[in-house]
Amino acid sequence: MVKILSLHIGHDASVMYMDNFSLIGLSEERVSRIKNFNGFPKKAIDFIFKEKKINWNKIDKVIITSTSIKHSRSYKNYFFFKFKSFDYSNEIPLFVRLIFLFLRRKTFHNYLQEYLSNNSFKGEIVYYDHHLCHITSSLATYPLNNSYLLSLDGGGDGLNWTFYSYKNYKLKFLENSKTFYTKNTSIVHDTPADIYSNTTKFLGFKRLKDEGKIMGLSAQGKDIYAQLFESLLIFKNGRFISRFGPQKRSFYQNIIRFFNFLLYGKSYDSLQINYMKNKLNKSFNKEDVSASLQLWCSKIITEFIDYLSKKYKFKKENLIVSGGFFSNVLINQMIKERKDINNIYVTPNMGDGGLVLGGIYLNCSKKYKTKFFSKVTNNVFYGNDISSNSYKINLTKFRILNLSDKQLYNYISNSLIKNKIVGIVNGQMEFGPRALGNRSIIANPLKKNITDILNKRLNRSDFMPFGPMLLDKDAKKVLLNYNELDFSSKFMTITYTVKDEYKQKLKNIIHNDNTLRVQIIDKHNNKLCYGILSQFSKKTKIPCLINTSFNVHEEPIIMNLNQGMIALENNVVDLIVSDKKIIFKL
Numbered sequence: 001m002v003k004i005l006s007l008h009i010g011h012d013a014s015v016m017y018m019d020n021f022s023l024i025g026l027s028e029e030r031v032s033r034i035k036n037f038n039g040f041p042k043k044a045i046d047f048i049f050k051e052k053k054i055n056w057n058k059i060d061k062v063i064i065t066s067t068s069i070k071h072s073r074s075y076k077n078y079f080f081f082k083f084k085s086f087d088y089s090n091e092i093p094l095f096v097r098l099i100f101l102f103l104r105r106k107t108f109h110n111y112l113q114e115y116l117s118n119n120s121f122k123g124e125i126v127y128y129d130h131h132l133c134h135i136t137s138s139l140a141t142y143p144l145n146n147s148y149l150l151s152l153d154g155g156g157d158g159l160n161w162t163f164y165s166y167k168n169y170k171l172k173f174l175e176n177s178k179t180f181y182t183k184n185t186s187i188v189h190d191t192p193a194d195i196y197s198n199t200t201k202f203l204g205f206k207r208l209k210d211e212g213k214i215m216g217l218s219a220q221g222k223d224i225y226a227q228l229f230e231s232l233l234i235f236k237n238g239r240f241i242s243r244f245g246p247q248k249r250s251f252y253q254n255i256i257r258f259f260n261f262l263l264y265g266k267s268y269d270s271l272q273i274n275y276m277k278n279k280l281n282k283s284f285n286k287e288d289v290s291a292s293l294q295l296w297c298s299k300i301i302t303e304f305i306d307y308l309s310k311k312y313k314f315k316k317e318n319l320i321v322s323g324g325f326f327s328n329v330l331i332n333q334m335i336k337e338r339k340d341i342n343n344i345y346v347t348p349n350m351g352d353g354g355l356v357l358g359g360i361y362l363n364c365s366k367k368y369k370t371k372f373f374s375k376v377t378n379n380v381f382y383g384n385d386i387s388s389n390s391y392k393i394n395l396t397k398f399r400i401l402n403l404s405d406k407q408l409y410n411y412i413s414n415s416l417i418k419n420k421i422v423g424i425v426n427g428q429m430e431f432g433p434r435a436l437g438n439r440s441i442i443a444n445p446l447k448k449n450i451t452d453i454l455n456k457r458l459n460r461s462d463f464m465p466f467g468p469m470l471l472d473k474d475a476k477k478v479l480l481n482y483n484e485l486d487f488s489s490k491f492m493t494i495t496y497t498v499k500d501e502y503k504q505k506l507k508n509i510i511h512n513d514n515t516l517r518v519q520i521i522d523k524h525n526n527k528l529c530y531g532i533l534s535q536f537s538k539k540t541k542i543p544c545l546i547n548t549s550f551n552v553h554e555e556p557i558i559m560n561l562n563q564g565m566i567a568l569e570n571n572v573v574d575l576i577v578s579d580k581k582i583i584f585k586l
């Protein structure tokens with residue numbers, strides 16, 4: 001029986017395991033409870049091993065979703081194999097920098113071989129290209145023939161973007177960001193994703209973590225700083241061109257970079273951030289900068305897609321996208337509405353956490369691709385099942401109702417009408433950044449101050465919009481430009497503009513720009529939520545419910561019923577649905 005373990009080591013560390021019977025995928029943050037865990041996903045691996053009753057000596061192959069990491073001698077390797085999480089995208093603690101000066105600088109591969117050997121691993125180690133794993137993670141969930149595939153992010157294995165076709169069921173490389181560069185340059189500062197992350201940092205948030213907050217703020221500002229971003233990066237002749245790169249750093253520049261790291265803990269390039277500080281006066285506001293950034297991103301990505309469209313003669317094409325940049329749901333909507341695009345599909349786990357799925361796909365024989373990846377997927381419930389949790393409910397503190405499906409749908413819909421906040425811990429956990437009804441909190445969108453109530457309970461920022469789940473049969477009534485091909489809408493990776501007749505009805509949850517980041521629910525992708533929502537819609541004539549992730553601010557989405565019960569005790573939710581049980585606090 002083949003047993004493969006695919007690992008992403010770095011920010012949003014994750015693991016995916018495949019054997020003859022099943023797939024299970026987890027991000028390290030869900031197990032460690034350290035949000036955006038940056039390092040080696042040891043606890044997630046240990047969890048899977050415990051679930052599957054195996055160990056390293058039973059694994060046939062280990063996949064690493066990066067090629068450049070193999071020979072890397074970075075100080076990060078030391079912390080990876082101490083199983084620590086450090087946010088290298090922001091300022092690094094002083095003790096980490098001091099340890100850096102005295103480390104034996106072994107390669108990552110040396111560390112990995114040593115670790116695996118000590119754990120009796122005797123299988124094969126394979127390294128795959130970062131962007132190829134992005135591309136194949138798309139195919140794993142959406143193997144649509146006659147399509148194009150694009151990945152775009154802040155960088156991985158020397159690339160910022162790559163472009164493929166998938167025709168006659170064959171994947172073909174077309175071009176990438178390296179196509180335009182010489183061997184003597186390194187790719188620095190030349191992607192919209194990099195600008196977005198550095199602007200996030202400039203505005204006082206955290207890079208590779210809070211970009212969604214900037215997108216949320218953008219609807220509240222004015223586009224008055226467009227020239228600032230246009231002076232940082234342009235798209236011309238098939239490439240992104242930055243005022244700072246690509247470049248081969250001089251000896252002098254490397255010395256400055258080293259002392260910036262040692263003195264200030266900056267492992268990132270701060271040229272863009274310093275440029276923004278110098279160009280913006282002190283009276284700027286975050287909303288206007290965010291709005292300008294978002295609109296500039298829309299403009300430069302339009303130019304990029306225009307280039308691809310002209311070169312490859314797009315005529316109503318299917319475009320499948322991946323990479324962290326496409327977590328920007330407004331950009332995704334803009335691409336969808338292009339006349340030369342028939343449909344856009346955004347990979348559900350589009351960021352680096354999803355690379356492990358691409359690694360598994362690349363190692364699958366035809367037999368396993370047919371078994372696991374031959375069809376368009378209705379869900380990404382690759383995580384742990386609720387049955388893996390052994391929580392024992394204290395009957396002196398909680399009350400339990402065991403109901404039939406019909407009774408449960410009726411009871412929960414009535415509770416929502418009474419403005420109860422309902423937590424769902426059901427089935428297998430979602431694989432990716434979105435809660436899609438199995439680790440969700442749902443609420444009544446008709447409640448006048450519902451966003452204030454949820455923000456207070458979850459300790460979240462008031463400028464972040466809440467997304468709804470919407471019945472598939474009602475999607476065309478509510479959303480402009482919706483059609484049944486829009487599989488991205490099942491995974492909350494795209495926004496839609498709301499039709500005029502529903503703007504007033506849904507005013508409590510529509511964002512300032514009249515958009516919704518929606519999840520379309522059908523009978524196949526979530527039976528429980530479909531049943532609840534159908535009953536709620538029948539009673540209220542409103543076909544949607546608020547759906548937000550089951551976590552408080554700055555914590556990962558909950559993994560199991562244990563964590564759900566703690567949230568219930570702390571009044572984060574009023575009741576929990578788990579399997580066919582409803583649980584209340586006494």
